[in-house]
Amino acid sequence: MPDHNGSTHFPAEERPTTFDWRELPANEPAPPAQLTRHRLATMPAAEREAHDAARRAHHKQLVLSAPVVRHAVTRGRGMLAANRRLRPSERPFLEITGPAGTGKTVASLELERAVWRADLARNPVRGPDNRITVLSIAVPPAADLYAVVRTLAYATFPPEFVRDDEPLEVLAGPPLHVLNQAGVSMVVIDQAEHLAPSAAAAHAALHWLVDRLPTATFVYVTRAPAEQTASGPATTSSGRRLPSRVAAVPLTYGPDWQQLLATADSQLRLLDHTPGTLASLDRQLHQATGGLVGVLGPALRAAAADAVGTTEHVGWEALEHALLDS
Template sequence: MTISKPAARRHVLQETDAEADRQLNTLTGWRRFIDGPPTPPVLASRSAWQQMNPAERDLYDESRLDHHARMLTVATSFVERTAICGRRLVLLNRHAISARRGLIVSGPAGTGKTIAITQLGLSHELLDRARHPHATHRIPVVYVTVPPAATARMIATEFARFLGLPVRARSNMTDIIEAVVGVCTDTRTALVLVDELHNISLTSRHGAEVADTLKYFSERLPATFVYAGIDIGESGLLSGTRGAQIAGRFTLIPS
């Protein structure tokens, strides 16, 4: 039996959508992460496994490996310190009108920075759900990543993409920012996680504009901002006029 081209195309699109739904920088993917790992696959007996044909056996083994790849995160002292400090800042900023404090998680590559800030986001969102069990419209946490060689429009688009807002080619920066601020305010966003901060270079015009855009978002949104990146202290992001503003308002946690 052959599969028609439209059917094959639909299958590919469905697989692409499923992969996109696993990404943390989309609202659907973030909520899947918050809802926890899927139900473990049914454990087949040894005899049942031996009776499977090679294709069935491969699919069965793959489902088990996929489940084990999403096991629980170990709460190391670094993860706990990030979560405690982040939750305290959220409480301190709750009634702040301006000059909200933030958090920077910095360290070498592969030291668990993304895990630490996403666990902070997980704990905050679970607490928010416990406080408002029937408020399904709330988006208490926003998670975005800074793209390589990012521009101000690109970072604003990342916020819009997480929220599922359409960004058209003719949309200007003001339109995108106002839409993001409006949705985040209406949905009571209280924590914004910005990963891969090391992709910003304050020595370039685009990098400086990205830093200014993030600062503008932090002033417009009644939320606590948490940044994570590789060796932020040594990258120059905390030096100069813009860097001094960041360093003065953010607590640095080394990984």
């Protein structure tokens, strides 16, 4: 692969940010208790403020139980287990594909979370600081191989240790060494549609990366399937790789949409919220969001978090306001 010619600056605001899964508790924390107004009022002030803060944090992290989330977690974990028994050249990759707002990124994050916690449960003795179970990077627009490797370097090392003027092999060496030493099991490439669609170059870039991380199962999050863009490697230098696809689509009005709202309603921790409120707004919410969980989710999280200590309920007015602000 050709080296990068010349030096380009990677501005701080464009550097990728990744979630450090090592900070995640080994077990899913229990949601805050559902208290009555009387119980909350009788708490000491500090305890009451801590409970309100926990409720806001809980609401800000609500994940809508959309089919794409469940399917991605199930398929991804199953593929990871199966790939451990396959040679690197035989391992398929997972592709989460669909239009904007359909929940692709949320699905990939929940898959990452599930893989990390499963690894932590399976290897409790291994120190969390020594493991990189999952790595996720977002591809910058019109990316070539150098841009992808540079993103990988910034996701693996502090910025001061990364130089943007190094030849490709020099830039790639440290992050690939660290990831291989850590036995990274999953690499998630978000916004894979940004890969330069001069297909040969983009596929070659991904083949190059996949072949150098033989322990990893790759997940591509993209707006279009691999056969329509250069987002996924159909083959590598060592063999054939085929995709396992999870399609994210807007939800039609029906059982899946209603179940999603019922589940979300049950997760709210508000003093005056009437159970079933979201279900009673199912048609209005579907019309307002077009069935896009990527539109509903942020609005619901914002409305629920804002309701803590104020209205203590979420209704149409709050959701409509949050939708307009999103």
